[in-house]
Each structure stands twice: as C-alpha cells, then as structure tokens.
Ligand SMILES: Nc1ncnc2c1ncn2[C@@H]1O[C@H](COP(=O)(O)OP(=O)(O)OP(=O)(O)O)[C@@H](O)[C@H]1O
C-alpha cells in the first residue's frame with residue numbers, strides 16, 4: 033500500500049497555474065525529496081498534501097484514505113516549517129504538548145512522548161524556555177520534536193535547514209537521516225539544495241515549472257538525468273552542456289563538438305538525436321586534464337580552482353567553448369597553460385532537441 | 396590613554412544621543428510640562444476675568460471635595476469610562492477579527508466602520524439626536540414598529556449616560572479597530588498553519604495564538620481609551636448639556652463651566668489637576684496589572 037498517493041493534482045492561484053496535473057506514488061516508509069529551483073511550486077505541492085492549500089483538481093491519499101477534503105488537523109501529518117513556526121507565547125514543553133492536547137491524548141501519554149523526543153533531540157535543558165530564548169538551531173530541534181511527538185503517518189519538511197549555518201546544516205542533515213532510519217515513517221522533504229536531496233532521499237522528485245521532470249533514486253537522477261534541466265540542476269560543479277551534431281556510428285551515437293572534435297559514446301542511436309539542437313552533457317569529473325598532446329581535444333586553461341582533494345579547471349576548446357574539467361588535487365596547471373582533455377565518452381549524455389536525455393546502456 | 400579615549404568616546408555618544416531626542420524633548424517641555432506647571436500654579440490661586448487676585452494654597456481643592464456637584468461629576472465620569480472602555484476593547488477586537496480578511500466586503504466594511512471616526516463631534520451628536528429623538532427618532536420609530544413604548548433616552552436619568560456612551564462608541568470604534576487590525580496582521584501566518592496542523596479548533600486558536608499575540612495592543616487600546624474617555628465633553632454638552640439633573644455632567648464640562656462661564660480660573664484649574672491625576676492613576680494601574688500578569 034502506498035504511503036502517499038497524488039493523482040492528477042493541479043493547483044491554480046487565480047489565473048496562474050502553479051501545479052499542473054502531478055501524479056506521484058510514495059511508498060510506506062520512504063524518504064522522498066522534492067527538489068527544484070525557487071518558485072517551481074514544491075512548497076505548494078507539500079502544502080497541498082498538508083491541507084494548507086486546497087487543490088483544484090485531483091486526489092490525495094494517505095495510507096489509502098482520501099484526505100484532500102479533510103482539514104490539516106485530521107490528516108495525521110506533521111510539518112516542520114522553514115521559519116520553525118513555534119508558538120512564541122508557550123514554553124517549549126507546551127509547544128510540544130499543544131497538538132497532543134488538542135487531539136485528546138492523555139497527560140501521562142503526553143509526558144511519555146515528550147520524554148522520548150527530548151532524549152532523541154537533546155532539548156531537555158530548555159523545556160521551560162520560550163522560543164524567543166532559543167538559538168536558531170535549538171528552535172529547529174524543538175520544531176522537529178514537535179512533529180515527532182505527534183507520531184504522525186507522514187512527516188512534511190519545508191526547507192527546514194535553510195536558516196541554519198553550514199556546519200549545523202550538515203549535522204542536522206545527518207540527524208534527520210538517522211531519525212528516518214529509527215522511525216521508518218514516510219517523509220517528504222522540500223529543498224532547493226541538491227546536496228540535501230542527494231544525501232537524504234530514497235527517491236528524488238525533481239520539479240520544474242509546475243511539473244515533475246524526473247522521479248528516481250539519487251543515483252538515477254545523477255547518472256541518468258531524464259532531461260537537460262535535471263542534468264544541469266543536479267551535481268556540482270554543474271554539468272557541461274555543449275551544442276553538438278550527433279550522428280549514427282554503427283548503432284551508437286557520436287557527437288561532433290563545436291571545435292570539431294568527434295566524441296564516440298556508448299549511447300544507443302536514436303533518430304530523435306539527428307534533429308537540430310542535440311546537446312552533449314559531460315560531467316566535470318568525466319573531462320580530465322592530461323598532457324598538452326594527449327587526450328581527445330586540446331584546450332587552454334582559463335581559471336583554476338584548487339579545492340584540495342581535486343582541482344577544477346575551466347578550459348577553453350579551440351573554438352572558445354568553455355568546459356568545466358577536473359584534475360588531481362596536486363595539479364600544477366596554471367591559467368594560460370595548453371592542456372589536453374581526456375573525455376570519457378562512456379559517461380557522456382545526449383539530450384535531444386526537446387531536452388529528453390539519452391544515456392549509455394539499456395534504458 | 397586608551398581608557399581615557401574610550402571615556403571620551405562614550406561621553407560623546409551619550410551627548411550625541413541627547414542631540415537626537417532634543418527637538419522632541421524641547422516640544423515636550425514647552426507643550427506639556429510648562430502648561431502643567433502653570434495649571435498647578437493657577438490651582439493654588441483665586442482669580443477672575445482680570446487675573447489672579449490672591450494665593451489661596453490648597454483651598455480650591457478643599458472646596459472641590461466639599462462641592463456635591465463635583466463629587467457627582469467624578470462618579471459620572473467614572474461611570475462613563477466603565478461603560479465605554481471595555482466596550483471599545485471588546486467590540487474593537489471583535490470587529491477586527493471579523494474584518495481581518497482579504498475580501499472586498501471586508502475592505503468596504505472596514506472603511507465604513509472607520510468613517511465615523513473622521514466626523515466631528517457636532518455631526519456625530521446631530522446624527523444621534525435624530526436617532527434618539529423621543530417621538531420621530533429612529534429608535535422611536537423602531538420601537539413603535541415592534542409595538543414597544545418609545546423611550547426618551549436623553550431625558551431619563553437612567554438612560555441618558557448609556558445613550559451618550561453608545562454615541563461615543565459608534566463615533567470612536569474605528570480607532571481600536573484599526574489598532575487591532577494592524578496587530579492581527581503582524582501575527583505570522585505560519586503560526587496559524589502550525590495550529591491548524593496541530594488540530595486546534597477556532598476557539599483554541601483564538602485563545603492560544605491570536606490573543607497572546609495581540610496582548611500589547613490590548614493594553615495600548617485600553618490605556619488610550621481610558622485617557623480619551625475620561626475627557627468626555629462634546630457629546631455630553633451637545634446631547635444633554637449635563638442633564639437631566641446633572642446625571643451626565645462629566646468633569647471636563649464642569650471645568651469648562653467653572654472656568655469659562657463663572658470665571659473661577661483657580662477652581663477650574665484645581666479640578667483639571669484632579670482629572671489629570673485620575674487619568675494618570677487609571678492608566679498606570681492598567682499598565683501595572685497587565686505587565687504583572689505578563690511576568691507571571
Ligand atoms: N498564495 C499564493 N498566491 C499566489 N501565488 C502564489 C501563492 N503561493 C505561491 N504562489 C506562487 O506559486 C509559485 C510556486 O510557489 P512555491 O512557494 O510553491 O515555490 P517554491 O518552489 O516553494 O519556491 P521556494 O524555493 O522559493 O520556496 C510561485 O510562483 C509563487 O509566486
């Protein structure tokens with residue numbers, strides 16, 4: 033049985049369509065991340081599930097029960113908000129107890145659940161404080177605890193880490209992953225940060241402009257991006273997208289790059305690639321720096337970023353096309369150096385004119 | 396040397412801070428403190444149209460408390476404050492809660508309820524005279540329509556002050572309403588969303604989210620209304636002129652008549668000092684009570 037099921041969900045604000053005919057099934061206990069750029073509608077989709085927005089078309093089921101006509105409090109979901117939304121006039125303890133009291137949980141039971149959550153999230157020291165007396169990270173833990181004590185069927189997170197500093201964000205991310213392993217409750221997590229998505233998700237739902245671009249495991253989304261949008265949104269540094277002319281070379285596709293270099297790939301040939309406007313996708317880690325006379329294509333290093341464990345080199349092909357490439361951490365490349373590029377054709381992606389991705393191996 | 400530099404710096408900071416408040420401070424002293432001092436000085440004298448005749452110490456105050464009319468106007472004023480201030484707070488809040496919506500209707504109604512505030516007291520009392528007129532007034536017409544006996548609101552001791560209170564509430568409800576509306580709009584929307592997800596009923600949400608969030612505004616409204624309603628004057632003068640039988644004569648009307656009709660400036664000034672003290676005490680008591688409850 034599906035934990036959450038959306039079928040044909042649409043949402044308009046006035047004349048503006050924000051979610052357009054979205055269908056999605058989330059398994060019981062799955063951790064799903066909605067990933068997409070700002071304004072793509074991922075919060076709206078989450079809020080539709082929560083009941084904070086009314087949908088215009090479609091249906092939402094949680095645990096097999098249709099919920100889209102139920103008020104938020106009756107859907108058995110808990111949500112963690114980006115700005116915490118803790119009740120400012122209540123102590124931390126009352127914040128945790130508020131929802132339980134409203135649904136008639138006994139005071140004994142409330143005490144027990146709070147004790148468990150307090151231990152899990154280490155917030156025991158400030159149970160009697162008001163939210164105004166807590167740091168951002170502490171508030172976030174209280175907000176998560178407030179969701180946990182409700183023992184809901186479904187957790188919803190709307191960019192809960194975006195107000196934390198980098199170190200705390202990384203730590204909380206790990207804690208959330210552990211929490212999911214312990215609770216095994218279905219979770220939906222909204223973010224525009226692809227690192228959060230990659231590290232937390234069982235499956236990622238990539239959303240762009242009102243619709244789902246791809247649903248898949250982090251590795252699928254990274255290795256077999258369904259569209260050029262997904263390819264460019266997931267992965268840092270960003271994938272290189274180069275306009276090419278593709279041709280059939282014995283059943284496999286070969287791509288002629290703007291500088292004339294012919295790159296042989298292991299992507300099965302498809303007539304859709306023959307039309308104008310095919311795009312070659314190369315991840316930086318698959319374009320490596322070699323000696324000036326080696327590799328498939330000569331290039332000139334323009335900008336060099338040394339990150340320690342690896343070096344990012346922005347290199348220009350003969351025609352000026354700029355590629356993001358990688359070298360070893362101890363690279364000696366200097367800006368202006370002539371280098372060769374060793375391009376891994378087996379890891380290349382091709383996108384047809386309509387953006388559809390084609391990848392090596394069976395589909 | 397560093398320390399002395401720091402010392403100089405902080406002295407400069409202190410004085411430059413003073414510089415910023417100086418214009419207001421000057422106005423405050425000129426417009427408030429000076430008249431207050433002059434008023435108090437005046438209350439210790441006996442004089443007439445042509446000026447101060449003699450210093451009399453606190454004799455004016457003694458006379459005031461021996462004057463049964465003055466004692467009655469104090470009770471009248473307190474009665475009026477009790478009738479109006481809680482009503483302003485409660486009705487203002489209810490109106491704000493009802494009209495705190497995005498709809499066009501709510502916007503129109505907000506404008507209507509606020510509109511009466513901009514009318515002058517003359518217009519307001521004229522309107523309400525037409526309502527309260529014993530025979531042809533709107534209230535009488537309505538009473539006749541339901542077969543009840545029309546009441547002469549303004550000429551009965553029992554109903555005159557409540558009638559003035561109703562007039563005043565109708566006139567002034569716009570101010571508390573907009574203050575509450577502004578406060579309601581400051582409450583973050585995600586608090587309501589969290590409460591909805593926490594299964595809170597509307598009543599629970601009002602009690603646990605809305606009311607605590609606007610507590611400061613409630614205190615402000617009550618203090619402002621205390622200050623305003625203690626100074627009842629125009630409505631009472633124009634609707635009943637203090638009658639019947641002095642039952643609607645407020646302190647300010649008493650001061651006005653003592654000072655500008657009978658030219659007992661010292662006597663009027665003394666009554667004004669007492670009014671000032673009453674307002675100050677009431678406002679401070681309200682502030683004290685609410686901040687005590689806040690801390691608890
Ligand atoms: N209440 C509303 N009324 C009108 N338009 C809205 C409303 N809420 C959201 N929108 C619009 O819907 C679109 C999607 O908004 P949404 O909040 O879902 O974006 P998002 O993907 O969560 O973005 P972000 O990463 O910035 O939070 C935006 O263009 C936004 O302007």
Ligand SMILES: [Mg+2]
Nearest residue numbers: 074075076190
């Ligand atoms: Mg959002």
